[in-house]
Structure formats: C-alpha cells, structure tokens
Amino acid sequence: MRNRTVIQEFIKGLWEENPVLVSLLGLCPVLAVTVSAENGMAMGLAATFVLISSSFLVSMFRKVIPGQVRIASYIVIIATFVTIADRFLAAFTPDISKSLGPFIPLIIVNCIILGRQEAFASKNNIGRSLLDALGMGVGFTLTLLVLSSIREILGSGTWFGMEIMWPSFSPWQVMILPPGAFLALGCMIAGANWINRRRKS
Amino acid sequence: MNLIVIFISAALINNFILSQFLGICPFVGVSKKIDSAFSMGIAVTFVMVISAMVTWLIYHLILVPFNLQILEYVAFILVIASLVQLVEMFIRKVSKPLYDALGIFLPLITTNCAILGLALNAVLNEYNFSETLIYSVGAGLGFTMALVIMAGIREELELAPVPRSFQGAAITMIVAGSLALAFMGFAGLI
C-alpha cells in the first residue's frame, strides 16, 4: 500500500475499490435515496463531507486513541459530523433536508465511513488519509449519481427535475419504488463485473 | 388495534430490508445459508428490541426534558454500541450454547443501520413506549423473515446457471428486487 503514488491513492476509490460496486458497502443509503438525481447527489456529498472530516481527525489522533476504544471513538467523531451535516442541510437547504430526511443520520452507520477509518485513516498519515477519503467519497457520489439518474430518468422521465424524455414516454413507475432500486443496482453491479472482465482479458 | 397495525406494518408492509433498505449489509453478507441467516435475524431482533426500549427511555427521559435533541445521534449510537458489547458479555456468561449460536454476529450488529434506523424511526413517528416495543418486535421478525427467505433462494441459486457477470452480489440484488415486488402486495393488508 505504501508504494502507491498520490494519484493512485485517489483514483482507486473511483473504480478498482469503488465502495458500492466492488466492496458492496453503504448500500442502505444507495438504495433508499436514489429516487432522484438531486437526492443522490446531495446524499453523496453529505457522506463525502463526513468521510473526509472524520478521516482527517482519526488520522490526526491515530496515535492517541487507545486500541480498545477506537471504534467507540470513531463513531462519536462520525456521529458529530453527521449531526453537523444534518443541521446545515436543514438550515440552508430545507427542501433537500426534507426529502433525504431520515437517511442523513444513517450515514453514521454507513459501513464505508467506519470501514475507511478502521482500514485506512487509523494507519496512515493525514495527507494520504485525506486523499483516500476524497477518492472514496467521489467514487460513492458518482455511483449514487449514476444510479439515481437511471432511476429518475426511467421512473419519472426527468433528470434533475427537467423533462428529458419524449412526450409520449410513460414512466416506469417501478423504478422509483423499492424493487426498482434493487433491480437497477443489480444491473449496475453486473455491468461493472462485465467491464472488469473485458479489461482483464 | 393500533398496535396490531404497527406490528403488521413494521414486519411486512414496511419491511426493513425490502422496503426501507435498512440492514442491507448483513442481508448481502450473511444470507447464504438458512441456519446462519436465522441466527443473525434472531440476534438482530434481540438487540433491536433492547436498544429500541433503552433509546426511547433516554430520548424521552433525558434528551427531551433537557432540550438536548441535538445530541440524539451521538447518544443513540453510543448507547447501541455499548449495548451490543453488554449483550455480548452477558450472553457469554449466561448461556454458552446461545453464545455459540449468536456470538459471532453480535459485533457486526453495531454497524447495522437497521438498529439505529429503528430507534430514530420510533422517535420520528412519536411512538409511545408500548408502540415502540411492538414496532421493534415486528421490525425484527420482518428482518429475520426476509433474511431467511433470501437465504433459501440463494441456496437454490448455487445450482442455477447464472450469467457470469451476474454471479454473486448482482443476482442477489435482482432476487431482492423481485422479493420487494412481492412484498409490495402486503400493502393491501391494512
């Protein structure tokens, strides 16, 4: 891991170790909020904010926090940043806060965030931890954006609220319902597997 | 009457996995064998019920009277994390067979969003104590049921010719999608 270049540290989160498509982490918010591109984007950015800030703190204090209580310490740090994100969304973008509603607090138990603290930030210096967090965050946000775009375009015929399908298009309502989330994500994972196989051979 | 509606709605209609998307990680990870799926489900139900009651008490007896709702998330997750540890220690002391059955699943539960989601939902829906209790039992049983059904299907899937790209997580998601579709039918119950 040490011999990765700075760029590689960032890039790995986008595809090779993409938290959603490859590691299958943090699936709850991925499935739940992706009914519209706007929601997916907002969720991705909120999680990225929490990931970067907690990675920074955890990496900074990695030598001070005793091993036995590291998980407890990480979740307090994460929960604090999630509360900050939650309140800021509620105060400045009330509409988004309303539609993401109950899913913001679940960022606390998003396995990506705790996983990165445990696997990376607690063992690496601040610079590398920030790059790692940024890469993972961007990878997470992009995946959410693609999934939510697919669901919104097929399910409502719109993208970021704009009409983009032809007028006679009848929306596939199932795509914005819970089953559509599973089906769309299943196809995306299969697509990622297929691309990876093609690249290898 | 109201309690029955809450129970049915938590277990079937708003099934935690298939319609609320809570607790997907263990759903993908542990649903390969029926035995382990069942044990995981029971362990989660157990922790859910206890943590829902404790967080309800903390929220209504400490956070609300002192106007500290901003600490909701931090307090809840700390309580859940410590509860899981306590439950683990307690089970290890009291019952060896039970520990062998549930032990390995308990640490995983801290980061199971279903537990935190349940505690937060109970507050959001303004349930009273008995409603919270029924809600958590219903949600836990619904969770167990979805996990076991999924494990049954995945055991069969091992023998099925799944396209190569779809093997593993992808086909699990597609199957979960079909299950979610089926569970939507329960909406007509109430």
Place this chain on the structure above:
Amino acid sequence: MSNTAKIIIVLTLITMISGGVLALLDNYTKPRIEAYKEKVKNAAVDEVLPPNDRVEKIEKGEYQFYVAYKGNDIIAIAFKAFGGGFQSKLVLMVGITPDFTEITSVKMLEQVETPGLGTKIEYDPANKEKPAWFTDQFKNLKTQPEITYVKNVKPTKNTEIQAITGATISSKAVVIILNEHIAKAKATWESN
C-alpha cells in the same frame, strides 16, 4: 498512566469536545431552522385561508387557531392536523369555515411517504397542470356528517374525495386525520 485511565480520559475528552461543538452548532442553526418552519407555516396559513383583512393567532387547548377576519366577522379558521400516515407522520394545515362545516383549503406540511406513490398526496408529478390535485379536492368540501373517499371513480357527494391509485392508505390516512381533528378542533374552539 495506566491503560484504563487513558481510555477513560480519551473517551471523556472526545465526547466533551463533541458535545461542545454540537452545542455551538445548535445555537447557530436553531434560529434559522425555526425561522424556516415559521415561514412555511405562515405561508400555509395564508394559502388555506380565503382573502381577509387580518389574521389573529389564538391559542386554545392543544391547538393554535389562526383566525381570519373580514371587518369584524370571522370568515375562516386555520389549524394544524396531524397523525400517522402509511409510513411517516403527516402534518396538514387545514382552513375551515367558523362553523366547521366546510373546508376552505388544505395544505400538506410534512410527509415522508413512499416515493412515487404516497408522496402524491402532496405532489403528483404525473399531473402537470395540478400537481397538488389530491389536496385540492378538499377545497369547499363539506365535513358533515363525515369526509369519505372513493376509489377509481369520480366523487359524487359533496363530502367525498377520490383516493390516489396505489396510495389508498396514505389517502385514507389524510381523511381519517381530517375527520378526527376537525371534530376535536371544533370542540376545543367552542369550549371556553
């Protein structure tokens, strides 16, 4: 320093700092959030009440009544009604005539129902001209003996509304909440 002491000190420090940061955050964001809620509520009050000269706020029992006057006559009253929906709490602002027999208008304040189905009680993207057609049905609806709903057909009675296809439970919840709160608010309003 023993390990136990270190654990206790570190954990205490972390939680204390977290508490401090959140207290500051609370002070900073609370006024904004409250102000926004107030704004939404006032907008809803304006929307559900008919044109008037002035609105007075009267607290009675568990309700806050917003009373609209024209000259010295009360022309309508607005209040908040709430209750359980399909999977979330629903909060509505209801405008009603002073004798509580005819709704002037209804506005959805809070709901987190199933996206694409239950959310149509607030906003239906498929209906381009009237996305809030569901709550619009309550305009000038009679409340006595009680509000009822029908499925898949046009309402025939002046106390009837049409439920949303695929979201009967959410639609039904709105009707139940309204019946219950109109009766309760009427009793509260008329008591002294």
